Amino acid sequence: QVQLVQSGTDAxxxxxxxxxxxxxxxxTFTSFAVSWVRQAPGQGLVWMGWISPYNGDTKYxxxxxxxxxxxxxxxxxxxxxxxxxxxxDDTAMYFCLRDNGGALDYWGQGTLVTVSS
Amino acid sequence: DxxxxxxxxxxxxxxxxxxxxxCRASESISIWLAWYQQKPGKAPNLIIxxxxxxxxxxxxxxxxxxxxTEFTLTISSLxxxxxxxxxxxxxxxxxxxxxxxxxxxxx
Numbered sequence: 001q002v003q004l005v006q007s008g009t010d011a012x013x014x015x016x017x018x019x020x021x022x023x024x025x026x027x028t029f030t031s032f033a034v035s036w037v038r039q040a041p042g043q044g045l046v047w048m049g050w051i052s053p054y055n056g057d058t059k060y061x062x063x064x065x066x067x068x069x070x071x072x073x074x075x076x077x078x079x080x081x082x083x084x085x086x087x088x089d090d091t092a093m094y095f096c097l098r099d100n101g102g103a104l105d106y107w108g109q110g111t112l113v114t115v116s117s
Numbered sequence: 118d119x120x121x122x123x124x125x126x127x128x129x130x131x132x133x134x135x136x137x138x139x140c141r142a143s144e145s146i147s148i149w150l151a152w153y154q155q156k157p158g159k160a161p162n163l164i165i166x167x168x169x170x171x172x173x174x175x176x177x178x179x180x181x182x183x184x185x186t187e188f189t190l191t192i193s194s195l196x197x198x199x200x201x202x203x204x205x206x207x208x209x210x211x212x213x214x215x216x217x218x219x220x221x222x223x224x
Contacts, residue, residue: 035213045153045161045204047213061212062118095160102208103151103166110160 022096123216140205
């Protein structure tokens with residue numbers, strides 16, 4: 001069965017960077033893109049970016065451009081999301097998900113990133 | 118960016134009610150629209166894609182319709198497990214964008 005398993009809760013100080021991993025299994029890794037979405041406490045869903053494990057192409061939301069980097073590691077079927085220049089308003093749950101032509105059909109369990117001094 | 122607007126912001130309903138949620142796009146997105154259900158503390162689940170296609174395993178009481186700029190999600194007979202927050206999302210063009218979400222609450 002399709003699974004996306006993310007790394008655990010992380011706490012960082014303002015100005016630091018965080019890297020969240022997302023290990024995919026149960027499907028052909030290079031056949032589907034992976035998107036990342038975040039959700040601040042009590043708020044809605046915000047799409048951050050997209051990566052194609054097939055060729056490494058990326059798309060980023062303007063809001064995160066320059067601060068977010070998505071990478072893939074095909075041998076381990078893992079996708080990484082790195083967010084730099086962390087601020088308190090980056091405190092959120094971060095989800096990776098399988099992007100099936102834009103419909104987000106399988107979601108990771110989420111990784112809580114807390115930014116606080 | 119394409120803006121997605123959902124209405125109403127909150128919806129109170131009873132078990133057995135027919136519930137309709139609306140999502141409007143700021144420009145035409147054809148049928149490139151998905152609906153998600155999110156329960157507290159959980160990741161969202163895809164329930165409808167391509168505006169009206171039911172995701173595998175989703176009960177048939179859920180249906181979607183619309184094209185262009187106006188879309189609806191209908192739950193034909195609300196069940197206790199359907200009380201949740203519902204989001205629409207367009208995938209006509211990057212960046213993918215979500216509506217603000219509608220919480221379906223127990224009346």
